[in-house]
Amino acid sequence: EADIYQTPRYLVIGTGKKITLECSQTMGHDKMYWYQQDPGMELHLIHYSYGVNSTEKGDLSSESTVSRIRTEHFPLTLESARPSHTSQYLCASSVIRGGEAFFGQGTRLTVV
Amino acid sequence: TQLLEQSPQFLSIQEGENLTVYCNSSSVFSSLQWYRQEPGEGPVLLVTVVTGGEVKKLKRLTFQFGDARKDSSLHITAAQPGDTGLYLCAGASEQRGSTVRGSEKLVFGKGMKLTVNP
Numbered sequence: 001e002a003d004i005y006q007t008p009r010y011l012v013i014g015t016g017k018k019i020t021l022e023c024s025q026t027m028g029h030d031k032m033y034w035y036q037q038d039p040g041m042e043l044h045l046i047h048y049s050y051g052v053n054s055t056e057k058g059d060l061s062s063e064s065t066v067s068r069i070r071t072e073h074f075p076l077t078l079e080s081a082r083p084s085h086t087s088q089y090l091c092a093s094s095v096i097r098g099g100e101a102f103f104g105q106g107t108r109l110t111v112v
Numbered sequence: 113t114q115l116l117e118q119s120p121q122f123l124s125i126q127e128g129e130n131l132t133v134y135c136n137s138s139s140v141f142s143s144l145q146w147y148r149q150e151p152g153e154g155p156v157l158l159v160t161v162v163t164g165g166e167v168k169k170l171k172r173l174t175f176q177f178g179d180a181r182k183d184s185s186l187h188i189t190a191a192q193p194g195d196t197g198l199y200l201c202a203g204a205s206e207q208r209g210s211t212v213r214g215s216e217k218l219v220f221g222k223g224m225k226l227t228v229n230p
Contacts, residue, residue, distance in 0.1 A: 033218065039151070040198060042222035059219075090154050094218070100145055101202070101218055103154030 003027050006091050006104035013081055021076045021107045023091030032074040035090040081111045116203055116221035124227040128190050133224045135201035136183045142204050144184045149198040191228045198223045
């Protein structure tokens with residue numbers, strides 16, 4: 001069983017609010033990812049990190065930002081949420097080589 | 113951006129039938145993974161293939177990696193309702209020009225939504 005956790009599982013907030021989605025893993029993985037996924041649809045990579053103080057933008061442009069101050073923690077922040085941000089956000093981690101990703105359960109965000 | 117095309121995108125079959133899902137790309141991957149995702153959950157890794165021509169079996173599931181490491185297939189024998197879910201392939205490849213150790217990025221296909229009816 002993978003040790004990667006996301007909080008909250010569900011979040012409903014109003015437009016314009018600032019939010020932070022939390023992601024923590026206890027496996028010591030250097031690589032971490034954030035994906036955005038609409039229900040039953042493909043995963044879009046929005047951010048990834050190779051390790052502490054390393055962050056890169058993914059293939060899908062996103063207004064969110066990330067930070068990697070500690071190996072185990074990779075939070076995602078939206079400064080001003082909009083209805084277009086409504087989606088499921090999945091965090092994952094992997095070892096440097098091999099690429100197999102372990103996913104959290106996701107945060108389903110609804111912006112009203 | 114490297115693309116992984118999966119086909120079919122949707123499949124609804126009866127219990128006991130066999131099926132094959134394809135994952136194709138014009139890019140070469142150092143490894144390819146298959147994941148299964150249930151509604152409301154994150155994807156869970158099923159298998160990783162790394163060698164061209166490799167075949168792996170997991171109970172009723174058979175995975176094959178193409179000789180050129182550009183494509184893969186997943187074959188399910190005697191499908192059961194518990195197999196219902198979204199099947200995703202993902203490829204790992206080195207980033208061109210990157211000097212970062214282990215700069216592999218994981219790219220996902222669009223997935224195949226499987227429904228197995230009792």
